[in-house]
Every structure is written in C-alpha cells, then in structure tokens.
Amino acid sequence: MLALIHLKPIFYLMPKITYISHEGKKNTVEVATGLSVMEGAVQNNIEGIDADCGGSMACATCHVYVPENWFDKIDKPIDAEQDMIDMAHEPKKNSRLSCQIIVSNELEGLEVITPIKQT
Numbered sequence: 126m127l128a129l130i131h132l133k134p135i136f137y138l139m140p141k142i143t144y145i146s147h148e149g150k151k152n153t154v155e156v157a158t159g160l161s162v163m164e165g166a167v168q169n170n171i172e173g174i175d176a177d178c179g180g181s182m183a184c185a186t187c188h189v190y191v192p193e194n195w196f197d198k199i200d201k202p203i204d205a206e207q208d209m210i211d212m213a214h215e216p217k218k219n220s221r222l223s224c225q226i227i228v229s230n231e232l233e234g235l236e237v238i239t240p241i242k243q244t
C-alpha cells in the first residue's frame with residue numbers, strides 16, 4: 126500500500142523572497158542561493174532597491190526593514206554595515222542593507238520591506 130507522505134524539500138536552489146513596498150504591495154520572486162537579497166531585487170526589477178554602489182556598502186539605497194520573525198535568522202550586520210544603516214533615511218532597529226543579506230536555503234520565504242523614501 127502506498128503511503129502518502131508530505132515531504133518538505135531540504136534544498137531550495139531558488140528560495141522565494143518577498144519584497145514588500147511601504148504600501149504593502151508584495152512581489153515574490155525566486156532568488157538563487159549565494160546571491161544577495163539586493164541582487165535578487167535588481168535582477169527582478171523590484172522597485173525601491175536601486176543599489177547605486179553595486180553592493181559595496183557605500184550608498185544605503187538597498188536599505189530594507191526585516192520583519193521581527195526573520196531578523197534573528199539573519200547574520201548580524203558588521204560594523205561597516207551598521208555605520209551605513211545609521212546614515213540611511215529613517216533607520217530602525219530592524220534595518221539592514223539588502224546587499225549584505227546572502228540568500229540561503231534557510232531564508233526560503235524571507236520577506237523584506239522597502240522604506241517609503243526609496244519608492
């Protein structure tokens with residue numbers, strides 16, 4: 126007799142990342158592991174993430190807010206990232222530079238919110 130078992134995939138080579146505008150508009154795309162959340166946004170023409178410096182922590186135009194339920198699942202920002210976040214428009218305690226968040230299988234379903242100033 127065939128048993129029906131629902132198996133959760135172990136590997137997501139293209140985890141789904143949801144970008145949410147300040148107005149609540151959601152845009153879910155698949156982003157390859159190893160890319161940054163910023164690169165996933167740029168490749169998919171997500172509004173509100175310009176990434177003017179290309180990911181070198183020099184512009185903060187990739188600033189996002191990470192919901193509380195995800196914030197602790199992401200590596201903490203290094204000092205240079207925190208310094209740039211402090212110069213971003215309306216930084217909050219859950220602010221991150223999306224160029225510094227590397228997509229991994231553990232981030233399947235991640236949501237990030239773009240600040241009002243960037244849209």
Ligand code: FES
Pocket residue numbers: 163175176177178179180181182183184185186187188209222223224225
């Ligand atoms: S792309 Fe410039 S700081 Fe992230």
